[in-house]
Amino acid sequence: IATSPDPVGDPASGELDPTLMMQAVISYDGGVITLNDINQKLTQLSGGDLTEARRFENLPAEVQESVAKSLLVSKLLQKEAEAAGVASSQKVATMLAQVKEQIIQQEYLEKIANKQVSDSTIRKHYDKVLTQFKGQEEVKFRTIVIANEADANKAYDEIQAGAEFTTVAAKYTNDPTEPGREIGYMRRGSHLPQVEEALFSMPLGTVHAPFKTDFGWHIVKLEDRRAVTVPSLEEMKPQLQRELKQKAIHEYVEKLLNKHKVQMMWKKKNEAKPEVEQNFRPEEASEPAER
Numbered sequence: 001i002a003t004s005p006d007p008v009g010d011p012a013s014g015e016l017d018p019t020l021m022m023q024a025v026i027s028y029d030g031g032v033i034t035l036n037d038i039n040q041k042l043t044q045l046s047g048g049d050l051t052e053a054r055r056f057e058n059l060p061a062e063v064q065e066s067v068a069k070s071l072l073v074s075k076l077l078q079k080e081a082e083a084a085g086v087a088s089s090q091k092v093a094t095m096l097a098q099v100k101e102q103i104i105q106q107e108y109l110e111k112i113a114n115k116q117v118s119d120s121t122i123r124k125h126y127d128k129v130l131t132q133f134k135g136q137e138e139v140k141f142r143t144i145v146i147a148n149e150a151d152a153n154k155a156y157d158e159i160q161a162g163a164e165f166t167t168v169a170a171k172y173t174n175d176p177t178e179p180g181r182e183i184g185y186m187r188r189g190s191h192l193p194q195v196e197e198a199l200f201s202m203p204l205g206t207v208h209a210p211f212k213t214d215f216g217w218h219i220v221k222l223e224d225r226r227a228v229t230v231p232s233l234e235e236m237k238p239q240l241q242r243e244l245k246q247k248a249i250h251e252y253v254e255k256l257l258n259k260h261k262v263q264m265m266w267k268k269k270n271e272a273k274p275e276v277e278q279n280f281r282p283e284e285a286s287e288p289a290e291r
Contacts, residue, residue, distance in 0.1 A: 025056070026072050033071055041071055109249050116248035117241060125240050126233050133228045138185040139199045140224040144169040145216045152210035152217035159207050165221050174216055187228055195220065 024032035035056060043050040056064060086092060142165055146152040155172040159165055169180030188196055198208045198220055207221045230236075 025068050028072065028076070031075075033068065033075065038068060038071055042067070109252070110245075112252050113245035113248045117244045121244055122237060122240050123233065125244055126236060129236070129240075130230055133187070133230050136187060136228040137200070137225055138187045138228050139222060140183065140185050141199055142166075142169075142180050142182050142221040142223060143195075144172065144180055144219045145174045146172045146210070146219070147174055147216055149210065149212070149217055152219060156207070156210050156219055159219070159221075165207070180221075182223070185224075185226070194218070 023034040023036065025035055025038060026033045038056045039050065042054060042056060046054060052058065056067060059067065081087060144155060144165075146155060151172050155168045158168050166180035173180070175181070186196075186199075188200065192213050192215075194211055194213050195218060198211060198218075199222055202208050202220075202222050204222055204225055207219060210217045210219050212218075
């Protein structure tokens with residue numbers, strides 16, 4: 001927990017450093033927690049990027065109280081635990097060593113990934129995305145999933161006769177919480193093959209006859225079709241950066257395993273089969289030998 005060092009002065013007498021007291025959000029016997037302490041903690045929790053709106057001084061009063069109290073409790077617990085000797089226990093030492101290893105490895109992998117990711121590689125990756133989605137369409141639709149074919153055919157006939165799609169959906173659907181629910185825009189490769197085959201082949205505004213999937217009988221209504229819009233490079237940059245970093249780390253780990261000539265020994269042991277004598281009969285093993 002990031003808190004200010006013990007203030008200058010005599011805590012027992014209540015004499016605290018006036019400069020720190022000017023900045024204090026909470027005071028307690030022996031110390032204070034300052035605005036800077038809390039904003040440092042909030043910065044850590046936000047991944048290092050604390051926006052102006054999320055600074056402590058700009059939070060609602062009830063949130064300020066919760067955040068400040070949480071930091072105070074953590075500070076006091078730390079103090080009590082150290083006094084009780086918990087910090088010097090073998091269990092804590094082992095856990096800290098494990099955490100230290102994880103942090104070192106994570107930082108190293110982050111360093112490896114950052115070397116491979118640049119504005120240039122992000123741009124190239126973005127261009128691949130543009131090529132991938134060039135000329136593709138996406139669709140928006142409503143869907144009803146019904147348990148059996150007979151009810152699905154009845155529902156379809158009622159819709160064709162002029163009944164409202166959502167009204168029929170509420171009557172027959174497997175999911176009464178969202179009858180005839182509208183699905184957002186969907187591209188190829190993001191839904192069931194049978195659903196995609198129907199949607200990308202039917203005219204706009206029409207309702208497709210019932211068809212079966214593993215989830216039941218589907219009736220779909222196509223509400224809109226449009227060309228796929230790819231977000232701008234700036235909008236996609238965080239996502240592209242994550243994907244490239246993950247790829248770089250995966251490739252590095254594979255090279256690391258190859259470099260050290262790793263062999264999965266338990267696989268070899270599992271694949272090894274014991275040699276059994278050709279003429280051995282299991283039933284003979286339980287029979288006593290004749291004397």
